[in-house]
Amino acid sequence: MNLGQATMESVGDAMNLSRYQKLRRGALAGLLASAFLALAVVGSSHGEEMHEFIEQLGFALMIAGIMGRIWCTFYIGGRKSAEIVDAGPYSMTRNPLYVFSTVAAAGVGAQTGSLVLGAVFAIGCALAFQPVIRREERHLLEKFGAPYAAYVARVPRFVPRLCGYEDRAEMTIRTDRVYRTLIDGLVFLTAIPLFEGIEFLQTSGHLPLHLLLP
Numbered sequence: 001m002n003l004g005q006a007t008m009e010s011v012g013d014a015m016n017l018s019r020y021q022k023l024r025r026g027a028l029a030g031l032l033a034s035a036f037l038a039l040a041v042v043g044s045s046h047g048e049e050m051h052e053f054i055e056q057l058g059f060a061l062m063i064a065g066i067m068g069r070i071w072c073t074f075y076i077g078g079r080k081s082a083e084i085v086d087a088g089p090y091s092m093t094r095n096p097l098y099v100f101s102t103v104a105a106a107g108v109g110a111q112t113g114s115l116v117l118g119a120v121f122a123i124g125c126a127l128a129f130q131p132v133i134r135r136e137e138r139h140l141l142e143k144f145g146a147p148y149a150a151y152v153a154r155v156p157r158f159v160p161r162l163c164g165y166e167d168r169a170e171m172t173i174r175t176d177r178v179y180r181t182l183i184d185g186l187v188f189l190t191a192i193p194l195f196e197g198i199e200f201l202q203t204s205g206h207l208p209l210h211l212l213l214p
Contacts, residue, residue: 042212058107059107062107062189064103064107065103065185068096068100071089072088072097077176078174084148086166087167087168092160093158094155095133095157098129098132102129103122104188106118108121109121113199116214
């Protein structure tokens with residue numbers, strides 16, 4: 001393979017990866033936007049003390065999701081289209097970024113004070129990622145062939161297998177990717193003032209409540 005062909009393949013890989021990342025962001029944004037619109041008329045059936053506890057649990061889940069996404073970026077940042085990353089979180093699940101996004105989405109749903117909505121957000125997020133995951137897998141299988149097939153055979157697609165954890169003694173971290181992931185993750189925290197605003201409008205009678213969930 002000559003230099004020109006290698007360059008064209010590299011550009012093609014970057015374009016494919018960019019397209020999959022846009023699909024991922026679009027799926028998550030569409031899910032959250034639809035959920036926010038629906039939640040304008042949905043509330044929690046719990047009393048104030050339990051409501052506050054669920055909100056705090058949701059905050060903890062969002063922080064865990066954001067920190068988990070940053071942890072993943074330490075390993076995958078700048079490497080996804082260049083090599084098979086199978087260390088750290090990627091030794092337990094092939095899609096830890098999506099797993100931690102799902103954890104954060106559960107935290108977003110829990111900001112309503114409802115455990116049911118927290119679960120709905122998590123399940124909806126996980127399902128929305130599945131088509132994107134499969135497209136990425138086809139792309140990586142075409143690019144890496146047998147080594148990637150072997151990785152697929154030993155590491156689960158989504159639900160982590162903790163006993164499979166392996167790590168590297170050292171690695172190079174792309175700080176720009178880490179900062180970008182941090183900024184992206186902070187978007188989850190906008191759920192706090194947003195749901196507080198919805199709750200205020202509901203309790204003040206400006207938004208009608210049609211459904212209460214535990």
